[in-house]
Amino acid sequence: MKKILAVCWLIFVILACFSKKETPVTNITVQELIALFGLQPHPEGGYYKETYRAKGTIAKNALPDVFQGDRNYSTAIYYLLPEGTKSQLHRLSSDEVFHFYLGDPLTVVEITPAGKIKKTILGQDVKAGQSLQYIVRAGNWFGAYPNQGSRFSLIGATVAPGFDFQDFELGNRLDLLKQFPHAKEVIELLGH
Numbered sequence: 001m002k003k004i005l006a007v008c009w010l011i012f013v014i015l016a017c018f019s020k021k022e023t024p025v026t027n028i029t030v031q032e033l034i035a036l037f038g039l040q041p042h043p044e045g046g047y048y049k050e051t052y053r054a055k056g057t058i059a060k061n062a063l064p065d066v067f068q069g070d071r072n073y074s075t076a077i078y079y080l081l082p083e084g085t086k087s088q089l090h091r092l093s094s095d096e097v098f099h100f101y102l103g104d105p106l107t108v109v110e111i112t113p114a115g116k117i118k119k120t121i122l123g124q125d126v127k128a129g130q131s132l133q134y135i136v137r138a139g140n141w142f143g144a145y146p147n148q149g150s151r152f153s154l155i156g157a158t159v160a161p162g163f164d165f166q167d168f169e170l171g172n173r174l175d176l177l178k179q180f181p182h183a184k185e186v187i188e189l190l191g192h
């Protein structure tokens with residue numbers, strides 16, 4: 001009897017191992033993600049869809065001078081960076097919070113106003129030091145690229161005060177090279 005139970009248990013374990021399915025989401029393609037979330041090309045590169053815009057607004061006169069109008073309290077987007085694409089260097093007037101959702105790791109590169117270069121890997125491998133969440137401070141130049149071998153990275157990006165293209169500046173490669181000559185490699189890779 002014990003032998004029969006042991007054999008049944010063994011068969012059960014073997015079947016369980018072989019029937020272990022990958023979660024369907026690991027098979028999703030870039031085109032499926034674009035269609036599923038209604039993503040649009042972003043001027044900096046990659047694809048995005050705004051998912052949230054707070055109804056409330058903050059009056060211009062209550063905001064710092066960098067904001068040239070009223071702004072919603074906060075906004076959020078999905079942002080997709082497929083293999084072979086990049087987010088070109090740009091800067092915002094608000095801090096931007098990134099959340100890693102799906103896919104493979106990407107590297108966020110920043111140049112601070114003082115010229116410090118920072119690289120941060122967003123991804124799920126938290127044991128290897130990858131970040132699930134990362135904040136880029138307002139005023140830092142930043143861009144991103146999928147890591148070697150990454151098929152795509154799908155992240156979220158939240159800003160407060162809310163996003164407005166008036167507060168978005170794409171970096172000009174030549175201007176950035178003049179200001180940050182030591183960051184030539186980064187600027188040539190991600191400059192506009």
Ligand code: GUN
Nearest residue numbers: 075076077157158159163
């Ligand atoms: N809405 C449109 N573009 C952007 C962006 O780059 N970041 C955020 N947070 N919202 C956006």
